[in-house]
Amino acid sequence: MEENKRIVKDCKVVIIGGSAGSLQALLQILPFIENPISFAIVIVVHRKNSDEQTLEALLALKANIVVKEVEDKVALKSGFIYIAPSNYHLLFERNETLSLDTSEKINYSRPSIDVSFESAAEIYGSSLIGILLSGSNSDGTLGMKAIEQAGGITVVQNPVSAEMSFMPNNAILHSQPDYILKTEEILEFINGINKETT
Amino acid sequence: MIEDIELEALINDVYEYYGFDFGSYSRASLKRRVSRVFYLDGFKHFHEFLSKVRTDPDYCKRMIDEITVNVTEMFRDPSFYLVLRNEILPLLGTKPFIRIWHAGCSTGEEVYSMAIMLKELGLLHKSILYATDINAAVLETAKSGIFPLRMIKDYADNYRDSGGQQDFSDYYIANYGFAKFSEELSEKMVFSQHNLVSDTSFNEFDLILCRNVLIYFDNNLQKRVVNLFDDSLAVLGFLALGTKETIKYSISQTKYKQFEREKIWRKIKE
Numbered sequence: 066m067e068e069n070k071r072i073v074k075d076c077k078v079v080i081i082g083g084s085a086g087s088l089q090a091l092l093q094i095l096p097f098i099e100n101p102i103s104f105a106i107v108i109v110v111h112r113k114n115s116d117e118q119t120l121e122a123l124l125a126l127k128a129n130i131v132v133k134e135v136e137d138k139v140a141l142k143s144g145f146i147y148i149a150p151s152n153y154h155l156l157f158e159r160n161e162t163l164s165l166d167t168s169e170k171i172n173y174s175r176p177s178i179d180v181s182f183e184s185a186a187e188i189y190g191s192s193l194i195g196i197l198l199s200g201s202n203s204d205g206t207l208g209m210k211a212i213e214q215a216g217g218i219t220v221v222q223n224p225v226s227a228e229m230s231f232m233p234n235n236a237i238l239h240s241q242p243d244y245i246l247k248t249e250e251i252l253e254f255i256n257g258i259n260k261e262t263t
Numbered sequence: 264m265i266e267d268i269e270l271e272a273l274i275n276d277v278y279e280y281y282g283f284d285f286g287s288y289s290r291a292s293l294k295r296r297v298s299r300v301f302y303l304d305g306f307k308h309f310h311e312f313l314s315k316v317r318t319d320p321d322y323c324k325r326m327i328d329e330i331t332v333n334v335t336e337m338f339r340d341p342s343f344y345l346v347l348r349n350e351i352l353p354l355l356g357t358k359p360f361i362r363i364w365h366a367g368c369s370t371g372e373e374v375y376s377m378a379i380m381l382k383e384l385g386l387l388h389k390s391i392l393y394a395t396d397i398n399a400a401v402l403e404t405a406k407s408g409i410f411p412l413r414m415i416k417d418y419a420d421n422y423r424d425s426g427g428q429q430d431f432s433d434y435y436i437a438n439y440g441f442a443k444f445s446e447e448l449s450e451k452m453v454f455s456q457h458n459l460v461s462d463t464s465f466n467e468f469d470l471i472l473c474r475n476v477l478i479y480f481d482n483n484l485q486k487r488v489v490n491l492f493d494d495s496l497a498v499l500g501f502l503a504l505g506t507k508e509t510i511k512y513s514i515s516q517t518k519y520k521q522f523e524r525e526k527i528w529r530k531i532k533e
């Protein structure tokens with residue numbers, strides 16, 4: 066592990082994926098991220114259609130970074146959090162906007178973590194960090210591989226600290242994550258992004 | 264995934280050979296869709312795929328049908344339909360005729376949902392529903408009014424959540440895994456192929472629905488299409504978009520008034 070750790074200094078986007086059990090982790094991370102941030106945070110989590118507004122509302126309440134509502138073609142700007150709306154896949158465009166797509170579910174999911182991670186990897190390459198949290202589905206693994214291949218950095222929540230270990234385990238098994246971190250270490254990691262290391 | 268330059272080559276050829284212009288489609292989604300057909304149809308090299316598209320019009324048609332995203336539902340977003348049922352349609356009901364356009368209707372679930380509401384409000388007899396799409400194959404399904412039975416339970420739930428109080432099963436006959444919707448509903452529907460990229464306005468409407476279509480277009484094309492709707496909308500008519508779409512960047516906001524917090528805008532002046 067140690068030798069493949071790379072210092073992150075030109076990160077533009079941190080994309081976080083998760084499913085069952087990821088909300089707890091997000092609530093332990095987002096409220097404690099040091100404001101302002103020099104990158105954008107994009108969150109792609111599985112949820113029921115009925116939770117539509119509640120996730121945005123909850124995270125907006127808890128996070129001290131502004132949560133922007135994601136509508137089709139919104140500009141993706143550093144300093145903000147964006148949350149993938151339910152029932153749409155979230156995609157990244159070359160002109161740094163977000164776009165939406167209602168095509169078939171992938172891994173029984175829309176939004177699918179793989180779809181967003183792959184799309185972000187194409188646009189942001191080595192300026193992208195992907196973080197995969199708790200879940201009981203294999204979504205996210207291919208996305209992590211895509212980020213890896215595009216030169217970005219991948220972080221998996223340590224399965225021992227994840228409420229549901231299947232999703233992080235699956236990614237560890239099938240890709241080479243740069244970091245495997247416990248929830249509080251993920252927070253520390255995010256707070257260190259784009260900062261000089263001493 | 265195919266490469267960006269390959270996608271641009273395909274866009275050029277499809278336009279040059281067949282006149283269909285995908286140049287203003289959102290690239291991220293289009294690229295995924297084209298890659299999907301490319302692998303689905305077993306191609307190994309992009310130039311083979313490209314020459315097949317160029318030389319075989321039937322294949323090009325198939326490719327276009329496959330790259331458009333046709334996923335739809337009856338009463339998709341029940342809260343939207345609830346507002347149509349309780350507020351918008353009663354307003355339109357005071358007119359002698361109601362002309363509705365479903366632009367990008369896909370397989371027609373949205374159009375049948377509308378017909379059911381109009382019927383329950385006693386307005387169907389004086390309504391006409393134009394339903395258009397670029398994809399000819401989905402229009403055939405829409406005309407038939409036959410939808411997979413496995414979806415019906417979700418649709419019945421959506422129907423109830425959107426204010427429906429009848430027995431939903433009265434509207435269709437179930438047979439061999441399919442539900443065929445009553446012809447009484449389709450009597451007032453007119454289906455035809457229409458391309459929002461290149462075709463013009465063909466009538467004046469009181470309500471235009473174009474839901475989950477603009478997300479596939481870039482800002483310039485969205486602007487063109489919203490202006491096409493503006494040309495096709497009577498004063499005091501309504502334009503309804505998908506839950507994550509807006510006309511904000513496309514047309515002067517002094518002409519349109521958003522209806523409460525819905526993705527519904529009323530044209531308030533010519």
Ligand SMILES: C[S@@+](CC[C@H](N)C(=O)[O-])C[C@H]1O[C@@H](n2cnc3c(N)ncnc32)[C@H](O)[C@@H]1O
Pocket residue numbers: 167331332333334335336339366367368369370373395396397398401457458459460473474475476479505
């Ligand atoms: C996701 S479906 C939306 C169906 C329905 N309105 C709904 O919201 O459930 C998008 C539809 O737009 C159609 N479409 C795409 N490009 C078009 C164009 N240039 N002109 C007309 N229709 C188009 C597609 O063929 C597809 O059926």
